[in-house]
Amino acid sequence: MLHKFxxxxxxxxVYEALASAEQPMDATMIVKHSGVPKAKIYEVISRMVEKGMVLESVSEKKKLYTALPLPLVIEKLTSEFQSDIQELEQHKVQKAVIDDHVWSLKADSSIGSQLKQMMENAERSIRFSAWEDDFHKYLPILLDKQQNGVKVEGVVIGDTPDGLPQIVPMKPSEQHVMLERFRLLIVDDREVVFAGVENDSWQAIKTQSQPFVRVFTDYFHHDLLLAKITGKYNDILLNDEEIMTELLQLKY
Structure with a gap:
């Protein structure tokens, strides 16, 4: 009957044999009345003793066994079941749900609010590329996050803001007339916003879709590397007509 539990x-x-016996039994008697193979009897009895379902005693150097009374078994199983239910109720399983939609945003104020909220929610890393005036809008948040252990990296079109050593400046050439304003924010390698100006108004996309996040992360690292190279070898690049022609084609 206990196999249901x-x-x-x-x-x-083993339990049924002991519960129906009028007196304690040794292992040999349990084998006879239960039908459990002799080779398995001591292993099974030992498990039942450990589970508190069988009591053991030694009489004249012989181990004797008796069953826990059925009312106590019912109380024991009921108590354990209720305890398991309580533990299950307290165990909150949080399933990670990733919204892989690509959302469109318009209006500078709405995009700015999204950027601010994402920065404030960052737990591990912030990667931000933008023009100098945009960096100054979010500088207090970026400094606070950096102070609290969040890794802050970025590329700034203009001068590097104070207090953020991992921000690399990129100063476009006077001939770089095609360079357009943009904002790229990647938070915790989990969520990205890319914004640009189209027809004189800001438009953006926001997504947690991992393929897009990886693409924009690669884009960020390429941008970062390019800023470092142009900053370090600016004099050489200015005198290389072929490379400068290619660089001047960049929009972002």
Whole structure:
């Protein structure tokens, strides 16, 4: 009968044999009355003793066994079941749900609010590329996050803001007339916003879709590397007509 409550068939047979006996039994007698193989009897009895379902005693150097009274078994199983239910109720399983939609945003104020909220929610890393005036809008948040252990990296079109050593400046050439305003924010390698100006108004996309996040992260690192190279070898590049022609084609 106990196999309905998670006990094995042999364990159930041992308990039934002991519960129906008028007196304690040794292992040999349990084998006879339960039908459990002799080779398995001591292993099964030991498990039942550990589970508190069987009591053991030693009489004249012989181990004797008796069953826990059925009312106590019912109380024990009921108590354990209720305890398991309480533990299950307290165990909150949080399934990670990733919104892989690509959302469109318009209006400078709405895009700015999204950037601010994402920065404030960052736990591990912030990667931000933008023009100098945009960096100054979010400078207090970026400094606070950096102070609290969040890694802050970025590329700034203009001068590097004070207090953010991982921000690399990129100063466009006077001939770089095609360079357009943009904002790229990647938070915790989880969510990205890319914004640009189209027809004189800001438009953006926001997504947690990992393929897009990886693409924009690669884009960020390429941008970062390009800023470092042009900053370090600016004099050489200015005198290389072929490279400068290519650089001047960049919009972002």
């Amino acid at each position: 998670g006990f094995s068939q042999y364990e159930s047979k």
